[in-house]
Amino acid sequence: MKNISIKNLSYSYDSNTLALDNISIAIPKGSFCGIIGPNGSGKTTLLKCISGYLKPQSGDVFISNKRVSEFSTKEIARTMALVQQHFALEYDFTVLEIVLTGRNPHLRRLQTESTLDYDIANDSMKRAEIFHLKDRMLTSLSGGEWQRMILARALCQQASIMLLDEPVTGLDIKHQVSFLNSAKKLATEEGISVVCVLHDLNLALNYCDEIALLNKGKLYDKGKPLQVLTKENLEGVYETKIDIFEKKGEKFILPQYTS
Amino acid sequence: MKKQVTKTALLSIIMFVLGALAFLTAFFFGSSGVSFRELIAFIRGSADASVYTIFFNLRLPRALLAFVSGGALSISGACLQGMFKNPMADSYVVGVSSGAALGATIALVFGFSISWLGFGAVTVFAFLGGIGAIFFVYSIAKIKGKVSTFSLLLSGIAISSLCSALVYCMMIIFRDKMEHIVMWTMGSFSSSSWDKVKVAVPVMIVASLLCSLFARDLNIMLQGDETARHLGVNTGRVRRNLLILTSVAAASAVSVSGIIGFVGLIVPHMLRIISGPDHKKLLPLSFFGGSIFLLVADTLARTVLDSQEIPVGVITALVGVPFFLYLLKRGRKTA
Numbered sequence: 001m002k003n004i005s006i007k008n009l010s011y012s013y014d015s016n017t018l019a020l021d022n023i024s025i026a027i028p029k030g031s032f033c034g035i036i037g038p039n040g041s042g043k044t045t046l047l048k049c050i051s052g053y054l055k056p057q058s059g060d061v062f063i064s065n066k067r068v069s070e071f072s073t074k075e076i077a078r079t080m081a082l083v084q085q086h087f088a089l090e091y092d093f094t095v096l097e098i099v100l101t102g103r104n105p106h107l108r109r110l111q112t113e114s115t116l117d118y119d120i121a122n123d124s125m126k127r128a129e130i131f132h133l134k135d136r137m138l139t140s141l142s143g144g145e146w147q148r149m150i151l152a153r154a155l156c157q158q159a160s161i162m163l164l165d166e167p168v169t170g171l172d173i174k175h176q177v178s179f180l181n182s183a184k185k186l187a188t189e190e191g192i193s194v195v196c197v198l199h200d201l202n203l204a205l206n207y208c209d210e211i212a213l214l215n216k217g218k219l220y221d222k223g224k225p226l227q228v229l230t231k232e233n234l235e236g237v238y239e240t241k242i243d244i245f246e247k248k249g250e251k252f253i254l255p256q257y258t259s
Numbered sequence: 260m261k262k263q264v265t266k267t268a269l270l271s272i273i274m275f276v277l278g279a280l281a282f283l284t285a286f287f288f289g290s291s292g293v294s295f296r297e298l299i300a301f302i303r304g305s306a307d308a309s310v311y312t313i314f315f316n317l318r319l320p321r322a323l324l325a326f327v328s329g330g331a332l333s334i335s336g337a338c339l340q341g342m343f344k345n346p347m348a349d350s351y352v353v354g355v356s357s358g359a360a361l362g363a364t365i366a367l368v369f370g371f372s373i374s375w376l377g378f379g380a381v382t383v384f385a386f387l388g389g390i391g392a393i394f395f396v397y398s399i400a401k402i403k404g405k406v407s408t409f410s411l412l413l414s415g416i417a418i419s420s421l422c423s424a425l426v427y428c429m430m431i432i433f434r435d436k437m438e439h440i441v442m443w444t445m446g447s448f449s450s451s452s453w454d455k456v457k458v459a460v461p462v463m464i465v466a467s468l469l470c471s472l473f474a475r476d477l478n479i480m481l482q483g484d485e486t487a488r489h490l491g492v493n494t495g496r497v498r499r500n501l502l503i504l505t506s507v508a509a510a511s512a513v514s515v516s517g518i519i520g521f522v523g524l525i526v527p528h529m530l531r532i533i534s535g536p537d538h539k540k541l542l543p544l545s546f547f548g549g550s551i552f553l554l555v556a557d558t559l560a561r562t563v564l565d566s567q568e569i570p571v572g573v574i575t576a577l578v579g580v581p582f583f584l585y586l587l588k589r590g591r592k593t594a
Binding site (some may be wrong): 051053074075076077078080081082084089092093097098101102104105107109110153158159 | 458472475478479481482483485488489490491492493535536537
């Protein structure tokens, strides 16, 4: 299992503004780390820098003390798996065919998927609770089923780091909870480090072990959820009035609905 | 899974039978009327040498060239459609065919008489034009060291239009060569020879085989560039390699036959409708589907009219398009 260390990371899409400005975060192995912040705060850019998809202007991302920029494309895919927001794929592949693509980082060019690869794909679908959908066509899946299929594909990569980019956006409450329960299990039971970009502060409060709060490309605060998700921090970052309620020992975050 | 394997096996058997029938038809039928009976007579020693020439120096190299060219054009189209995630992509769109047409036109209007490995100037210039166009397209599309499918597609269309405009300009300026140019752009295998077979066929087969090694990458790239990178596909390298291989395959085909439309566009679509979008099945099926399609089209091109040949590009459009539209109407299996 691997830990992630982000040191003095800066990235800009153009020469004028920094999308990420001198970010330093350490994510211990086996933890569920949430990245939160308003729109445009740099959450997805940070995830793309961690995954090596974007090359930072300065600073570095280290996976167990090795620079991500030194990894080959296949090495990255064997180390980190990505689950993105729901997107449309109009080609009629079956669920099994998509999940099996998760084995690509482990295969050579002339190698075909072995029985072991099929076993791993079947196991991944069982863990993501979509085994019964294995022969279904993509175009017939609901949003929740689709995200579980992408989770199964990521599990099939057998990576020690899971990057989740707004994975529950667009899902109903049942599917949000069900998806995040599965992701949380990966961290607690299998020691996989999960880095998850989230918009829902209550989900972040309930699922994350650590939270990094970003604002305008800068790291505003980091630490345990209850330390980071305070009224002062959230009002400062989201520029709106926030109430934090407590019921039966659990906290809930709500914006103040003023007319 | 078992059902899919059975379906692929059945399709492969159908392809094999159709391929064998197409080859036998191309070998035994022609405008000269020389057929199976004459071949038997020649084997028995009771026919003259012209029978041998018709069978083994005219029909056989022509059939081989048409068969492999069809496969090369079709597999190129299938790869490009997968790579660009665009059903309209083929060797025209990325500029190979127009570049080859420009090369051939230059050789025709200036009357170059060079020859290389038994190839005439038109063939050599067409090949160089096709390959030159794709390098031009690639270098324009490369922005900050990265080549996106979007910029490739746009620069391909732009260069293709530019090459076509230059061909039209030359046709206007050199009116006496217009018929030659028009005939070349309609495609024909009438100048097939063993010299062309010896060089072009191995090149097209090797390029097609290498293309098929990228089938898994193409399947993954359909999920989007970023996802493909996260699944271990070096998308930039795959795109560059596939562009080179498909260009070599298509430019080789176009240089020995002239421009033959619809094969690279329609055959992969037909097979995608029948077999699904998986490139592991689609690429080999496209090769053999394109081979059979072009061989049948060429046999029709040289036998339908007694007096003269019809350009094979006309046959591919006349026969291929209605059949394609029928399949499209009957029910699309893929987007």
